[in-house]
Structure formats: structure tokens, C-alpha cells
Amino acid sequence: MARKATTLADVAAAAGVSVSLVSKVLNNTGRASEETRRRIHDAVERLDFRPNALAKSFARGRSELVGIIIEDASEIFSSMVLRGAERRLAAAGLATLVCDAAESDQRRSQFVRALEARHVDAVLVIGSGPSGLYPSVSDRLSCPVAYAFCESDDPADVSFLPDDHGAGRLAAEHLLSLGRTRIAHIGEGSERGAELRTRGFVETLAAAGHPVEPIFGDWSKAWGLQAVNRLIEAGTDVDAIFCANDFIAYGAYVGLRAHGLRIPEDVALVGHDHFSMDPPQRRSGFLTTIDPNLPALGDAAARHLIAPGTAADFAPKLVVGRTTAGGQAAPDLATLLEFIDQLL
Amino acid sequence: MARKATTLADVAAAAGVSVSLVSKVLNNTGRASEETRRRIHDAVERLDFRPNALAKSFARGRSELVGIIIEDASEIFSSMVLRGAERRLAAAGLATLVCDAAESDQRRSQFVRALEARHVDAVLVIGSGPSGLYPSVSDRLSCPVAYAFCESDDPADVSFLPDDHGAGRLAAEHLLSLGRTRIAHIGEGSERGAELRTRGFVETLAAAGHPVEPIFGDWSKAWGLQAVNRLIEAGTDVDAIFCANDFIAYGAYVGLRAHGLRIPEDVALVGHDHFSMDPPQRRSGFLTTIDPNLPALGDAAARHLIAPGTAADFAPKLVVGRTTAGGQAAPDLATLLEFIDQLL
DNA sequence: TGGCGATGGTCAACCGGTTGACCATCGCCA
DNA sequence: TGGCGATGGTCAACCGGTTGACCATCGCCA
Numbered sequence: 099m100a101r102k103a104t105t106l107a108d109v110a111a112a113a114g115v116s117v118s119l120v121s122k123v124l125n126n127t128g129r130a131s132e133e134t135r136r137r138i139h140d141a142v143e144r145l146d147f148r149p150n151a152l153a154k155s156f157a158r159g160r161s162e163l164v165g166i167i168i169e170d171a172s173e174i175f176s177s178m179v180l181r182g183a184e185r186r187l188a189a190a191g192l193a194t195l196v197c198d199a200a201e202s203d204q205r206r207s208q209f210v211r212a213l214e215a216r217h218v219d220a221v222l223v224i225g226s227g228p229s230g231l232y233p234s235v236s237d238r239l240s241c242p243v244a245y246a247f248c249e250s251d252d253p254a255d256v257s258f259l260p261d262d263h264g265a266g267r268l269a270a271e272h273l274l275s276l277g278r279t280r281i282a283h284i285g286e287g288s289e290r291g292a293e294l295r296t297r298g299f300v301e302t303l304a305a306a307g308h309p310v311e312p313i314f315g316d317w318s319k320a321w322g323l324q325a326v327n328r329l330i331e332a333g334t335d336v337d338a339i340f341c342a343n344d345f346i347a348y349g350a351y352v353g354l355r356a357h358g359l360r361i362p363e364d365v366a367l368v369g370h371d372h373f374s375m376d377p378p379q380r381r382s383g384f385l386t387t388i389d390p391n392l393p394a395l396g397d398a399a400a401r402h403l404i405a406p407g408t409a410a411d412f413a414p415k416l417v418v419g420r421t422t423a424g425g426q427a428a429p430d431l432a433t434l435l436e437f438i439d440q441l442l
Numbered sequence: 443m444a445r446k447a448t449t450l451a452d453v454a455a456a457a458g459v460s461v462s463l464v465s466k467v468l469n470n471t472g473r474a475s476e477e478t479r480r481r482i483h484d485a486v487e488r489l490d491f492r493p494n495a496l497a498k499s500f501a502r503g504r505s506e507l508v509g510i511i512i513e514d515a516s517e518i519f520s521s522m523v524l525r526g527a528e529r530r531l532a533a534a535g536l537a538t539l540v541c542d543a544a545e546s547d548q549r550r551s552q553f554v555r556a557l558e559a560r561h562v563d564a565v566l567v568i569g570s571g572p573s574g575l576y577p578s579v580s581d582r583l584s585c586p587v588a589y590a591f592c593e594s595d596d597p598a599d600v601s602f603l604p605d606d607h608g609a610g611r612l613a614a615e616h617l618l619s620l621g622r623t624r625i626a627h628i629g630e631g632s633e634r635g636a637e638l639r640t641r642g643f644v645e646t647l648a649a650a651g652h653p654v655e656p657i658f659g660d661w662s663k664a665w666g667l668q669a670v671n672r673l674i675e676a677g678t679d680v681d682a683i684f685c686a687n688d689f690i691a692y693g694a695y696v697g698l699r700a701h702g703l704r705i706p707e708d709v710a711l712v713g714h715d716h717f718s719m720d721p722p723q724r725r726s727g728f729l730t731t732i733d734p735n736l737p738a739l740g741d742a743a744a745r746h747l748i749a750p751g752t753a754a755d756f757a758p759k760l761v762v763g764r765t766t767a768g769g770q771a772a773p774d775l776a777t778l779l780e781f782i783d784q785l786l
Numbered sequence: 787t788g789g790c791g792a793t794g795g796t797c798a799a800c801c802g803g804t805t806g807a808c809c810a811t812c813g814c815c816a
Numbered sequence: 817t818g819g820c821g822a823t824g825g826t827c828a829a830c831c832g833g834t835t836g837a838c839c840a841t842c843g844c845c846a
Contacts, residue, residue, distance in 0.1 A: 103584075105832060116796050121834060128835090129794055151559040153832035156500040157801060172525065177516060184542070193556065195537050198528070212537065215495040240447075449802060460826050465804060472805090473824055497802035501831060789846090796839080801832105809826080816819090 104145040112141035124149070155217075164192045164403065165213035167206060167235070168224040169248075171198040174373065175392055179224050179247045182393030186400035192219065201226075210238050220403040222246060224396070228259050229290040242406075246399035247392070258399045258412070262291045265388045265414040266298025269340040269368045272386070272416055274306055278338035278366055284325040284350060286342040287314030295370060299340050317342070322349025330357050337365055338422075344369035344387055351385075351421070367421040386422040389415045448489040456485035468493070499561075508536045508747065509557035511550060511579070512568040513592075515542040518717065519736055523568050523591045526740030534748050536563065545570075554582050564747040566590060568740070572603050573634040586750075590743035591736070602743045602756070606635045609732045609758040610642025613684040613712045616730070616760055618650055622682035622710055628669040628694060630686040631658030639714060643684055661686070666693020674701050681709055688713035688731055695729075695765070711765040730766035733759045 110117045115134060122128030123138050130138075141147070155161045164187050168176055180196070187194055195218060197209035213221055220241050225232045225248020234252035236243040245257040273281055283299055286292035300310050313328065315321035322341060326349070329336060339354075341347040347369030351361060359365050372389035391412050398410035454461045459478060466472030467482045474482075485491070499505045508531050512520055528538055539562060541553035557565055564585050569576045569592020578596035580587040589601040617625055627643055630636035644654050657672065659665035666685060670693070673680060683698075685691040691713030695705060703709050716733035735756050742754035 107832080117832085118797080118834075119795060121832095122795095125834080129792090131794060134794075148555070148559050150561065150832055152496075152500050152503075152505055152561050154834085156496050156803090156831085157833040157835090159496075159801065161496055172521060181516065181542070188541075193539050193560065196540055197532075198525070211492070215492050216537065217494065217496045451802080461802085462804075462827080463825060465802095466825095469804080473822090475824060478824075494802055498804085500801085500833090501803040501805090503831065787846105790844090791842105792844100793842080794840090797837085799836095800834085804830085806829095807827085810824090812821105812823080814820090814822100816817100 103150065104147045105150070106147075108145055109138065109141045109147050112145060113137045159217070160219055161217045162192055163216060163218045164194050164400075165209070165216075165218040165221040166194050166196045166224060167199055167209055167213075167221065168196060169199050169201055169226045171196065173226060175390075176224050176226060176247060178392035179396035179399075182396030183222055183224070183246065183400040184396075185393070186397045186404070190400075190404050192404070206235070210235050214239055217241075220244070222396075222399055222403060223248065223250075225249075227289065227291055228262065228294070232257075242403055244399045244402050246396055256402060258395055258402070260291070260390045260392065260395055260412070261414055262294035262390075263298035265370060265390060266295040266300070266340070267302045268298075268388055268414055268416050269295075269370070270299045270302035270306075272368065272418075272422065273338045273340065273366060274303070274308075276338070276366055276422060279308055280336050281308055281310055281338045281340070282329055282334065282336045283310050283312040284322060284339060284341045284346050285312045285314045286317055286346070288316075292342045295342060315346075317345055319345045319349035319352075322346035322351075323353040324349075326350045326353030326357070338368070339365060340368045340370075342370060344371045344373065344385060347385055347387070347421075362420070362422050372417050384419050384421065386419040387417050389417050391415055447494065448491045449494070450491075452489055453482065453485045453491050456489060457481045503561070504563055505561045506536055507560060507562045508538050508744075509553070509560075509562040509565040510538050510540045510568060511543055511553055511557075511565065512540060513543050513545055513570045515540065517570060519734075520568050520570060520591060522736035523740035523743075526737030527566055527568070527590065527744040528740075529737070530741045530744035530748070534744075536748070550579070554579050558583055561585075564588070566743055566747060567592065567594075569593075571633065571635055572606065572638070576601075586747055588743045588746050590740055600746060602739055602746070604635070604734045604736065604739055604756070605758055606638035606734075607642035609714060609734060610639040610644070610684070611646045612642075612732055612758055612760050613639075613714070614643045614646035614650075616712065616762075616766065617682045617684065617710060618647070618652075620682070620706075620710055620766060623652055624680050625652055625654055625682045625684070626673055626678065626680045627654050627656040628666060628683060628685045628690050629656045629658045630661055630690070632660075636686045639686060659690075661689055663689045663693035663696075666690035666695075667697040668693075670694045670697030670701070682712070683709060684712045684714075686714060688715045688717065688729060691729055691731070691765075706764070706766050716761050728763050728765065730763040731761050733761050735759055 106117050106120050110120045119130060120138055123130050123135055166180065166183065168180055170176055171180065184194055195213065199206040199209060218241060221239055221243045223232060223235065223245045225245065227247060231251035232245055232248040234250045234255055236252060236255050243255065245255055249257040249259055281303060283296060285296045296312050300312060303310050313325055315325060339350055341350055347367055351367060354361055354365050361367055369385050369387040372387045391414050394412035398412045401408045401410050450461050450464050454464045463474060464482055467474050467479055512524055514520055515524065531538055539557065543550040543553060562585060565583055565587045567576060567579065567589045569589065571591060575595035576589055576592040578594045578599055580596060580599050587599065589599055593601040593603055625647060627640060629640045640656050644656060647654050657669055659669060683694055685694055691711055695711060698705055698709055705711055713729050713731040716731045735758050738756035742756045745752045745754050
């Protein structure tokens with residue numbers, strides 16, 4: 099414990115060469131004979147030399163640290179983005195300094211100053227979705243900055259947003275591919291992401307000759323239930339529904355079942371988000387849904403910071419479950435129990 | 443952007459003093475006349491000097507960085523602990539390097555090495571609850587280490603665990619204070635935390651002359667529902683139930699209502715965890731529950747690292763809701779809708 | 787045999803702070 | 817008037833790497 103760590107100088111002495119040569123050999127720069135390299139690596143091994151990252155950073159003027167400013171780390175979507183970004187950065191040997199700004203201007207400013215002081219190599223901002231513009235912090239930082247899961251209010255900044263329009267299109271294409279034609283959409287009425295999903299969905303269906311009259315509420319299961327009741331009471335004849343998120347879809351499921359409709363035989367059901375809130379692990383297989391691929395979004399933003407220009411795909415993915423897949427066997431007992439728990 | 447940052451030397455030149463004096467004045471060490479201090483602070487202001495944290499850390503041999511190894515950052519309980527720890531560390535000017543080990547030995551080792559290389563000042567390990575012992579990493583690190591939300595397998599380490607036994611006691615005391623006497627417990631049968639809650643609950647009631655026969659299942663709403671059915675079908679006469687977590691309590695609520703029982707008039711209901719999984723924000727007011735106070739646990743662990751010996755309280759807290767509080771007005775419409783959504 | 791490029795290495799400055807040793811000056815007291 | 821402690825400051829080494837300039841030696845070719 100705390101025995102003086104071995105330094106480059108120790109290694110140099112042990113190998114009988116200069117400190118600078120050791121540095122060069124370990125960084126694969128400069129020339130050295132095979133014999134000398136071997137002696138140096140031997141010494142490194144014997145003395146268990148691990149370079150002092152602090153000194154290294156200082157000497158290089160690069161901290162090998164990336165700052166991440168996140169508006170709400172406990173929010174599930176942001177945290178997915180964060181997770182994807184962190185993995186990519188860690189793989190590149192970059193550690194991350196995560197700051198939860200908690201929507202506070204003061205905390206945000208404080209963090210920006212702290213990150214600047216620590217000379218981070220780059221900063222990634224993770225916002226709280228596509229609603230509204232994020233106040234740019236780029237001019238207060240002297241390193242590259244990228245914005246993920248939000249759009250900077252400075253057009254010069256690089257922002258990464260999920261493809262909500264594409265998500266809607268994907269849902270529409272899936273339902274069309276199943277031969278459904280009497281299609282409804284239960285949307286959400288206030289957020290930009292929902293609006294884009296609705297547009298992607300409606301436009302794709304319109305182009306295929308199937309006009310849709312979306313109806314709008316909030317993100318809740320209660321709204322999904324209510325919306326289905328409203329559709330059925332109005333006599334609307336549907337064989338497929340796309341819901342703005344999975345909660346709404348769960349509510350819709352209950353509503354459809356309550357009216358004696360079979361899923362997917364009578365009505366195919368598609369959600370969006372690809373997660374159940376019930377115990378932490380994701381469950382899949384039940385609800386067909388669109389996965390917004392948020393870790394890939396974070397990954398793409400991180401890659402942009404590490405190596406600008408690298409192409410990265412973060413398109414939403416269709417996840418087919420039993421609410422659209424036809425002809426599958428009856429659910430087994432475990433699945434059934436899980437499902438009851440889901441609905442409860 | 444990227445204009446050469448001002449250094450101590452710039453400030454010293456501007457103030458007409460030596461670099462070392464500036465350093466001493468800014469760190470409040472060493473002596474200087476009022477006049478000189480003023481000139482230095484003026485120069486700092488004018489040149490917008492912000493010390494290079496990288497150089498500072500290097501010179502001091504302290505990184506002002508704390509490593510946090512967390513087994514699953516997306517898990518709600520761990521993340522509460524993390525949040526509490528981060529706030530405390532940030533308040534002390536310490537930035538955190540968070541590593542999500544994802545239960546992988548390899549990643550864990552990798553992180554330990556990385557943290558050691560970066561010369562972090564301390565390391566906090568956040569485990570995944572009181573089940574099992576956490577393999578100590580202290581001997582691979584040359585800085586203080588603390589364990590939160592898990593217990594290290596090395597007795598020499600300092601571990602912080604939630605007081606599950608106290609949580610059970612708290613639930614029992616609350617129900618007793620309401621005059622309930624025919625009390626049941628719906629427990630969970632596999633995890634150590636649940637076991638401790640059960641013991642705290644049962645022991646407290648036994649001491650008060652009210653023996654309890656706990657029944658055990660899993661953490662699900664389905665189990666809560668099933669357990670209530672089982673109790674009622676067995677003819678058990680209860681006026682209060684403590685459930686191992688909130689999910690079970692929700693299920694129990696549905697079961698009780700289905701049997702026409704009023705809550706809290708006929709049966710008082712207490713859960714544990716203090717969160718609803720439905721949309722990210724916590725909702726309260728409905729279910730009486732025990733809050734394990736996990737942010738305070740994280741805070742306490744962080745304080746231990748910053749200033750060992752500091753007393754810190756992280757006892758669980760009783761949160762009284764409408765499932766035990768009697769005599770309150772009927773819920774308003776908004777609450778009712780929220781509740782329906784909760785149950786769905 | 788003289789010149790030149792390649793090979794294998796050393797030297798010293800530098801990154802930007804911190805810290806202990808040291809020094810000059812001043813006022814006060816004996 | 818000599819000595820001493822307090823005041824206000826400077827000097828230089830140090831933290832542990834990195835990097836460009838430079839140098840000696842060697843083999844090869846003209």
C-alpha cells in the first residue's frame with residue numbers, strides 16, 4: 099500500500115538507458131535496437147511500471163478526459179444515450195467526467211468551468227430530447243463539443259437527434275407489410291419527438307393510400323385505454339394501431355382486450371421505446387415496438403468527438419413481438435404471468 | 443477559442459511579483475501585504491486566470507478525482523446511491539470517474555487499473571444490494587476505498603449498507619401506532635434485504651405481542667395480488683399488511699379492493715422503496731412506504747472518504763401516504779387518474 | 787579513403803504549478 | 817546601538833513524463 103510507485107526513471111536505470119529513450123520506446127516513437135527494446139520491456143515488467151497518467155496528461159497537455167454534461171442522468175432515455183457514449187469513450191481509453199446539470203443553469207455553468215479547468219479533451223452534452231433548443235456552451239469551452247439527444251441553439255454546433263420521423267415510417271412500413279389497411283394512431287400532443295413520429299407514420303401511410311386521423315393525449319397507459327374506448331365508441335374500424343410510446347400501447351392493449359378483440363389477429367399493435375418500466379431488466383417478446391437505438395446515438399456522438407467524420411448509424415430498429423407477429427404458439431405460463439404483472 | 447490560456451506566470455508578471463508568491467496568495471498560504479494581495483487578485487481578474495487543474499493536480503500529486511465503480515448504473519437503487527455520493531463529492535470540489543462494471547470481473551479489473559493509473563484520491567464501490575459479499579478491490583488500490591450498497595468480503599474494509607432491519611421495524615411501529623393488531627406480511631423469499639426487513643418487522647411486532655406469519659414470493663405485483671387472495675381464502679383476518687416492496691403492495695392493493703375491502707379503513711397497507719416505476723418522476727402521496735434513503739447512504743459513504751469519522755445518518759424514512767393515513771378527503775380527479783394509471 | 791545516410795541513442799528544455807529554504811528590511815526592546 | 821522576531825517576499829528544486837535538437841558510430845558507395 100502506497101509504496102512509492104515506480105517511475106520512468108526507475109525503468110531507465112534498470113535498463114541502463116536514458117529516461118527519454120524509455121518514453122519513446124513505450125510510446126512507439128523514436129528508434130531503438132531490438133536488444134534495447136527487450137531490456138526496457140523486461141524492466142517494465144519486472145518493476146511493474148505503470149505510467150503516471152497525471153504526469154502524462156500534464157506533459158502532453160491532454161487530459162484523456164471527456165466531460166459529459168447531462169440534464170437528467172436518472173431519466174431513462176438520456177441514460178441510454180450516456181451508456182452508449184461511455185462505452186465508446188472507454189474503448190478509446192478516455193475516461194468520462196459526468197455532470198448531472200439537473201436542468202439548472204447555475205450547475206451547468208459551474209460544470210463548464212470545472213471541465214475547462216481540467217482541460218478535458220472534449221465535451222458531450224446530453225439533453226432531454228428533441229423539444230426545444232439547448233443553449234450552446236461551445237463558446238465557453240476550448241475543446242470540441244457535441245450535442246446528443248438535443249439540438250444546440252447554435253447552428254454551428256453538431257447535434258445528434260434520434261430519427262423520430264424514421265421511427266414512425268418504420269412502424270407504418272411494418273404494418274403495411276402485414277397487409278393491414280385500417281390503421282389508427284394514438285399520439286402524444288405536446289412533445290416534438292411524438293410529433294415527428296406521427297408525421298413519419300402518417301406520411302408513409304398516406305403515400306401508400308391509407309389516410310390516418312391521429313388522436314392525441316399524454317404518455318400514459320390511461321390515455322391508451324381511453325383512446326381505444328374513444329375509437330371503438332366512435333365506430334372506427336381498425337386492424338392496426340401505432341402508439342406514440344409503449345405505455346400508451348399497454349393501455350391500448352387492455353382496452354382492446356376489454357372489447358373482446360384479439361391481438362394481433364383482429365388488431366395489430368405497435369409501440370415505441372422498447373422498454374418496460376417493470377423491474378429494471380428490459381423485457382421483450384410481448385409488445386412489437388420501435389427501439390430508438392439511443393445507445394447507438396450516444397456512440398455516434400462519442401465517435402464524432404474522437405474521430406470526426408466517422409460514419410455511424412443510429413437508425414431506429416423494429417422489434418417484432420407477439421402483438422404483430424401472427425401464427426405463433428400460445429404464450430407459455432411464465433410469459434403469461436409476466437404479462438399479467440405488466441398490466442397490473 | 444483555444445487562445446493560449448493565462449498562466450500563473452502571466453499573473454505574476456502583471457502583478458510585478460514572483461510566480462511562487464502568486465501561488466501562495468491564491469492558496470492562502472505564505473505571507474503577503476494587503477497591497478500585494480490586491481494587485482494579484484486584480485491581475486487574476488483582469489487576465490481571467492483559472493488555474494490549470496491538470497498542472498495543479500500533478501504538482502500536488504493529488505488528482506482531485508474520485509473513482510466510482512458501480513455494478514449496474516441503470517439499476518434504480520444503485521443509481522440513487524450514486525446520485526447522493528456524487529452530490530457530496532462535487533460539493534467538495536472532487537470530480538468523479540464513474541465506471542459501470544456491469545458485473546464483469548474483467549471490466550472491474552480494467553477500471554481498477556485505470557483508476558490507479560490516474561491516481562484518484564479515493565474510490566467508492568457501489569454494489570447491487572446486500573445479497574452476497576463484494577470481492578474487495580482495496581488491496582489493488584493505493585487510496586482509501588469505501589463500499590456502499592454492498593459489503594466487502596474483506597472485514598477490514600468499510601461498508602455502508604441500508605438499514606433493512608430498521609425499515610421493517612419502522613413499518614411495524616407505524617402500524618402499531620395506528621392501533622392495528624391483526625397484521626400480515628407479504629415478503630420476498632430470496633434476497634438478503636427482504637429477509638432483514640421481514641426480521642425487523644416480525645421481531646418488532648412479536649415484542650409488542652403480535653406474532654406474524656410471513657409468506658414469501660417474488661418482487662412482483664402479481665405476487666402481491668396472489669398473496670392477498672391466499673390470505674383471504676385461508677380466512678386470515680387482517681387489518682394491516684406490510685409488503686416487501688411497492689410492487690407487491692400495488693398488487694396487494696388491487697387484491698384487497700377486488701375483495702371489497704377499503705384502504706386504509708379496513709386494511710392499512712405499507713410498502714417499501716418509495717418509488718413508482720411509472721414515468722421517471724417519483725410520485726408520492728398514494729402509498730405509505732418506507733424510503734430506504736439511498737442518496738443519504740451514498741452521501742455517507744462519500745463523506746467517509748472525504749473526512750473519515752464524520753457522523754452521517756442514513757436511516758430509512760417513513761413516508762405516509764393515503765394507504766395508512768385515515769380521515770383524509772376523497773382523492774381529487776387528478777390523483778385518481780394518476781392512480782388508475784399506476785394500477786393499469 | 788572521404789562523404790553521406792541510417793541507426794541508436796543522449797541532452798536539456800518544457801508543461802504549470804507547489805513548497806521549503808532562504809534573505810532583506812523594518813521596528814522594537816534591552 | 818546591537819540583536820531579534822516579524823513581515824514580505826524571492827529562488828530553485830521538484831512532480832514525471834514528452835519532445836525536438838543533436839551527436840557518435842557504422843556501413844556502404846563512389
